[in-house]
Amino acid sequence: MQHVANMSGVTGAVPGRVGGAGASVEVAGVSHVYSGRDGQVPALEDIDLSVGAGRFTVIVGPSGCGKTSLLMMMAGLRRQTEGTILCAGRPILDPDPERVGVVFQEASLFPWQTAIENIEFPLALRHVPAAERRRRAESMLKLVGLDGFAGRYPHELSGGMKQRVSIARGLVQDPPVLLMDEPFAALDEQTRMTMGHELLRIWSQTSKTVVFITHSLTEAVYLADEVLVMSARPGRIIDRIEVDLPRPRTYEMMATDRFGRLRERIWQQIRKPD
Numbered sequence: 001m002q003h004v005a006n007m008s009g010v011t012g013a014v015p016g017r018v019g020g021a022g023a024s025v026e027v028a029g030v031s032h033v034y035s036g037r038d039g040q041v042p043a044l045e046d047i048d049l050s051v052g053a054g055r056f057t058v059i060v061g062p063s064g065c066g067k068t069s070l071l072m073m074m075a076g077l078r079r080q081t082e083g084t085i086l087c088a089g090r091p092i093l094d095p096d097p098e099r100v101g102v103v104f105q106e107a108s109l110f111p112w113q114t115a116i117e118n119i120e121f122p123l124a125l126r127h128v129p130a131a132e133r134r135r136r137a138e139s140m141l142k143l144v145g146l147d148g149f150a151g152r153y154p155h156e157l158s159g160g161m162k163q164r165v166s167i168a169r170g171l172v173q174d175p176p177v178l179l180m181d182e183p184f185a186a187l188d189e190q191t192r193m194t195m196g197h198e199l200l201r202i203w204s205q206t207s208k209t210v211v212f213i214t215h216s217l218t219e220a221v222y223l224a225d226e227v228l229v230m231s232a233r234p235g236r237i238i239d240r241i242e243v244d245l246p247r248p249r250t251y252e253m254m255a256t257d258r259f260g261r262l263r264e265r266i267w268q269q270i271r272k273p274d
């Protein structure tokens, strides 16, 4: 599917597109040291990365290398010790859901709210009028393929459905950037593959900039325009791999030599001893 980097308005001129376009993310000289009971823990070291507007970037790296820390900093949920992070050309210093949406591993929905109410929640916080809230939440529910499930409570939804609601909630404020921290890790493999495919469909319809963390190298190659590989702690970017597979991606591509070579290159970087 053709990826359009520029579009405007929920009812914009490009048929089939939903919401506003992506924005660039620039991380420059970011280092982070945690101070804990065990003293100083250097978690990130001199991270430089740039994600172009509308691009899909995946970050992989060994457990504990600082991926979540970096994502939290991009979301304004944690402040780095050194360096700057810009989104759409402006520093990210605090959470700004209008610029950056976040989806975590656990769907973390409110159990006492229905699917549609969960999606509306960020808008309710900003006192968006009820009718507009409902309209925007319904449009997101449709986008993630859950129309007909608006009135269900989280316990009435499968793991994959809950993550769809979570993605809809991350997108409802129409942020140009969506950050995703292992969003499908808790799902069974089949659902995970389907969700990856669905995410690409949603991405192609919204043109958001996506930064996605995963431990699955197959998922990384399948989804990404570019894969950034991090070293063991303190995390540094040790490789950048342009995934030149055509879009739309298909399951059949996973069996190709090209896919296998990309996956192998990432694996060789990750398995390197410290």
Ligand SMILES: Nc1ncnc2c1ncn2[C@@H]1O[C@H](COP(=O)(O)OP(=O)(O)OP(=O)(O)O)[C@@H](O)[C@H]1O
Residues within 6 Å of the ligand: 034, 035, 036, 041, 043, 061, 062, 063, 064, 065, 066, 067, 068, 069, 070, 233
């Ligand atoms: N609040 C904290 N205080 C002290 N150390 C922390 C804190 N949060 C994270 N760390 C440490 O910083 C390092 C990076 O953690 P982080 O969760 O960012 O890594 P990660 O790559 O996302 O890990 P995983 O892949 O296992 O989810 C780890 O060694 C972790 O123990």
